[in-house]
Amino acid sequence: MNDSPERKFSAIGPRGLFSSIGVIALSQLVSGHALANEPGEEQLFRAEAYDASEQRTDLAIDKTMEGSCGEGKCGEGKCGEGSCGSNMRMDELAMVMNENKDNIPKDCPQISEDIKLTVKAGREYSLGHNGTIFGFDANEWRVSPCSRITVTFINEDQVRHQWMIHGLPKYLYPQGMYHMELNGEGQVTGTFIVPSNEKNYLVHCDIAQHMEKGMKAQLVVGKGDGNLPSIPGISGAYIPPAE
Amino acid sequence: MIKIKYTSSLSVVVVTLLAGLLGACDKATYEPYKEPPPSIKVEQGEVQAFCPETIDPTWREAQTIAGVEIQESRLCLPDNPSDIAAFVRGTNNLTMTQLMGTQLSTDALVKGRDLDGDGDPDEIHIRLEVVELNGGSPDSSDPMTTFEIAPGVKPGFWAFAPKTRGMATENFESNVANSMLRLPSPTIRVEQGDKVTITLENSHYFPHTIHLHGVDHPYVKENGEGNDGVPQTSGPMIMPGQRFSYELQPRHAGTMAYHCHVQTGAHLLMGLIGLFVIEENRPNNPVQTFNIGAGHVRHPSVAVRESYDREYDLLYIDTDTELHNIIRSSNDVRKIAKSMNREYKLSESTPDYFLLNGRSFPYTLRESIIVTAPDENVKLRILNAGTSMLALHTHGHKPTITHYDGVELAEAAQVTRDVIMVGSAQRVDLKLSTHNDGLHSYGEGIWLYHDHTELGITSNNMMPGGNIATIVYESYLSPEGMPKTQGVSLMPYFSPEYYQRKVPVWSASDPDGQLGEPQGE
Numbered sequence: 138m139n140d141s142p143e144r145k146f147s148a149i150g151p152r153g154l155f156s157s158i159g160v161i162a163l164s165q166l167v168s169g170h171a172l173a174n175e176p177g178e179e180q181l182f183r184a185e186a187y188d189a190s191e192q193r194t195d196l197a198i199d200k201t202m203e204g205s206c207g208e209g210k211c212g213e214g215k216c217g218e219g220s221c222g223s224n225m226r227m228d229e230l231a232m233v234m235n236e237n238k239d240n241i242p243k244d245c246p247q248i249s250e251d252i253k254l255t256v257k258a259g260r261e262y263s264l265g266h267n268g269t270i271f272g273f274d275a276n277e278w279r280v281s282p283c284s285r286i287t288v289t290f291i292n293e294d295q296v297r298h299q300w301m302i303h304g305l306p307k308y309l310y311p312q313g314m315y316h317m318e319l320n321g322e323g324q325v326t327g328t329f330i331v332p333s334n335e336k337n338y339l340v341h342c343d344i345a346q347h348m349e350k351g352m353k354a355q356l357v358v359g360k361g362d363g364n365l366p367s368i369p370g371i372s373g374a375y376i377p378p379a380e
Numbered sequence: 381m382i383k384i385k386y387t388s389s390l391s392v393v394v395v396t397l398l399a400g401l402l403g404a405c406d407k408a409t410y411e412p413y414k415e416p417p418p419s420i421k422v423e424q425g426e427v428q429a430f431c432p433e434t435i436d437p438t439w440r441e442a443q444t445i446a447g448v449e450i451q452e453s454r455l456c457l458p459d460n461p462s463d464i465a466a467f468v469r470g471t472n473n474l475t476m477t478q479l480m481g482t483q484l485s486t487d488a489l490v491k492g493r494d495l496d497g498d499g500d501p502d503e504i505h506i507r508l509e510v511v512e513l514n515g516g517s518p519d520s521s522d523p524m525t526t527f528e529i530a531p532g533v534k535p536g537f538w539a540f541a542p543k544t545r546g547m548a549t550e551n552f553e554s555n556v557a558n559s560m561l562r563l564p565s566p567t568i569r570v571e572q573g574d575k576v577t578i579t580l581e582n583s584h585y586f587p588h589t590i591h592l593h594g595v596d597h598p599y600v601k602e603n604g605e606g607n608d609g610v611p612q613t614s615g616p617m618i619m620p621g622q623r624f625s626y627e628l629q630p631r632h633a634g635t636m637a638y639h640c641h642v643q644t645g646a647h648l649l650m651g652l653i654g655l656f657v658i659e660e661n662r663p664n665n666p667v668q669t670f671n672i673g674a675g676h677v678r679h680p681s682v683a684v685r686e687s688y689d690r691e692y693d694l695l696y697i698d699t700d701t702e703l704h705n706i707i708r709s710s711n712d713v714r715k716i717a718k719s720m721n722r723e724y725k726l727s728e729s730t731p732d733y734f735l736l737n738g739r740s741f742p743y744t745l746r747e748s749i750i751v752t753a754p755d756e757n758v759k760l761r762i763l764n765a766g767t768s769m770l771a772l773h774t775h776g777h778k779p780t781i782t783h784y785d786g787v788e789l790a791e792a793a794q795v796t797r798d799v800i801m802v803g804s805a806q807r808v809d810l811k812l813s814t815h816n817d818g819l820h821s822y823g824e825g826i827w828l829y830h831d832h833t834e835l836g837i838t839s840n841n842m843m844p845g846g847n848i849a850t851i852v853y854e855s856y857l858s859p860e861g862m863p864k865t866q867g868v869s870l871m872p873y874f875s876p877e878y879y880q881r882k883v884p885v886w887s888a889s890d891p892d893g894q895l896g897e898p899q900g901e
Contacts, residue, residue, distance in 0.1 A: 227476075229486045232545060260621035268712035270585040270620050294621035296509065296581040297485070297543070312552050318545060320485055321581070321623070345525045345548040345561065346512045349711055350585045367518040374711075375519035 269351030419893030532876025563738030565654030634786020
């Protein structure tokens with residue numbers, strides 16, 4: 138049953154639906170000209186130059202920018218008008234958006250299980266899939282309904298990569314999205330909770346052409362509801378329905 | 381005897397002629413009359429607005445953000461002032477809230493110490509990524525991460541872009557590239573004597589480099605690594621997923637360029653080329669490191685402001701869609717490489733789109749008009765990144781050539797003329813005076829400026845198209861940045877159908893269709 142509107146979108150290229158973290162992430166927190174404030178009101182954001190020799194260890198993100206805007210808080214000023222804002226933490230290495238450690242989905246009596254996943258990303262992981270150039274070390278992860286998943290995302294490349302999951306309930310995850318991003322090599326850890334329905338969630342890197350050239354995967358909750366198209370090692374290209 | 385003979389032969393001729401004429405009238409050999417087919421009404425299709433409503437009109441105003449003075453920009457599509465402030469200050473000198481007003485990564489542009497003690501940072505670390513626009517997908521024939529160069533026209537492109545964060549598209553429900561990801565590759569500006577590091581983080585699926593064209597840079601870095609960006613002579617290519625830093629401390633100011641030097645004939649034309657401007661050293665002169673999409677410079681350097689009222693960066697390039705659409709011919713990177721490197725023939729290239737700052741007419745009118753006022757001096761920095769000579773003609777004005785390839789000409793050699801020849805990869809700096817003396821300017825109005833090689837003013841062989849743009853005096857400009865033209869309507873050009881060659885070109889002026897489309901054609 139691959140005919141839900143959302144599924145169609147993810148099949149024909151999820152950029153259509155799932156876009157612009159930067160804009161969404163914090164535009165709600167920043168109205169108009171974000172830069173209108175003079176520096177000094179907040180601590181300046183210092184991004185030191187880094188190079189390959191620099192050791193990059195697990196991220197201890199200072200919570201400069203952490204905020205929360207779950208259900209019920211939308212429209213109360215903090216998160217901007219008419220839309221539910223995001224929570225986000227970010228430093229010079231990494232960004233985690235819409236982390237959720239505690240809010241249990243409405244349809245879950247309790248958290249069923251705590252799962253720890255390690256996901257590696259980089260060009261090396263494209264080697265198993267001919268014709269691609271970037272990849273994750275796995276293209277599918279299976280979890281139980283209502284489980285709490287803590288992902289340690291490791292980037293082995295010297296460029297940005299993302300681990301972005303779509304289609305989560307919007308009352309818990311603004312835009313239905315949970316997102317991790319690394320500015321270069323390094324790692325970051327974050328947590329989210331899936332609802333009870335059995336579903337295949339799209340996971341990808343949204344940097345232009347990274348999904349198309351290998352960084353596409355699925356998170357299968359329970360038995361799932363059918364493979365997504367064009368996942369390396371799992372499925373071929375999307376076939377549009379006959380007219 | 382001779383006379384008689386002559387007479388008789390004349391009468392023979394006359395008789396024959398008469399008989400012929402009478403015979404023609406007598407024996408009808410014409411086709412029966414048939415009314416030629418009527419003209420059909422050709423649907424114009426969806427016509428886009430001159431200026432999309434998505435732009436915040438306050439972006440056009442002169443303003444000061446984070447201590448950075450930003451000039452007014454009366455274009456339909458002005459640059460985002462928050463981005464400009466970030467480009468002047470550096471992403472490390474912003475508050476988190478300020479940084480969030482842009483889509484830059486935290487480390488996109490790090491500005492460090494003031495080495496010469498003159499009040500501006502001299503350590504500049506720039507990070508660039510490589511983005512694919514209008515790219516392919518295994519699941520759709522529609523372009524991914526779109527960038528329209530003219531209504532409905534989306535050839536594939538590559539561009540350098542400042543390092544960003546988050547999604548590649550403008551918003552959650554759009555497939556349109558975010559405003560940092562566009563053609564042309566951004567102008568990079570530094571100050572003479574700055575200690576500059578440019579790190580290329582190759583986020584693309586092919587190898588790339590950066591070659592600093594005309595920019596003073598050492599052949600090798602202090603650590604011995606090659607610094608020239610030429611794979612065959614300088615150092616290895618930057619492979620997908622790798623980064624590499626180039627180092628320079630330019631001693632000479634001027635208008636230069638940077639481009640990828642891997643498979644240059646393809647990679648440069650795919651869009652991996654931009655202006656690189658070194659501004660003269662002045663006290664208290666933090667420069668606008670990036671000019672996204674080139675065009676109007678809203679925070680000009682101190683030296684430019686000494687002599688000019690406004691400044692514009694103009695990058696010209698041409699596009700053979702056969703090359704550009706290779707990136708959508710397959711999703712397999714090996715097949716794309718084969719097709720581009722071993723099958724496509726540059727010798728058979730037929731350019732069909734001609735871009736000024738990444739767009740063709742009429743989109744050039746949204747963001748590449750030169751806005752001016754009487755008695756001003758406007759600085760134009762021109763790079764011809766295309767494959768053939770640019771013959772740039774300015775209506776109503778004779779600008780003066782002040783620099784060739786970043787080198788100032790002696791005053792006696794500064795030529796004032798109305799067709800400026802710019803060869804491939806050459807740069808020309810122009811001083812456009814709007815003093816109405818019948819020579820430099822003929823007065824206020826809306827004056828075209830365009831390539832006069834004619835091919836350059838076409839899009840898919842349709843006219844008007846290509847790199848046509850206008851010099852517009854403020855009195856002729858609407859508050860939304862639309863030139864107040866008084867000729868034929870511009871709106872037909874804002875439809876995809878026009879550049880698909882479906883619409884008779886004079887439709888808007890010919891309601892009866894006398895010069896329109898005959899039925900059945």
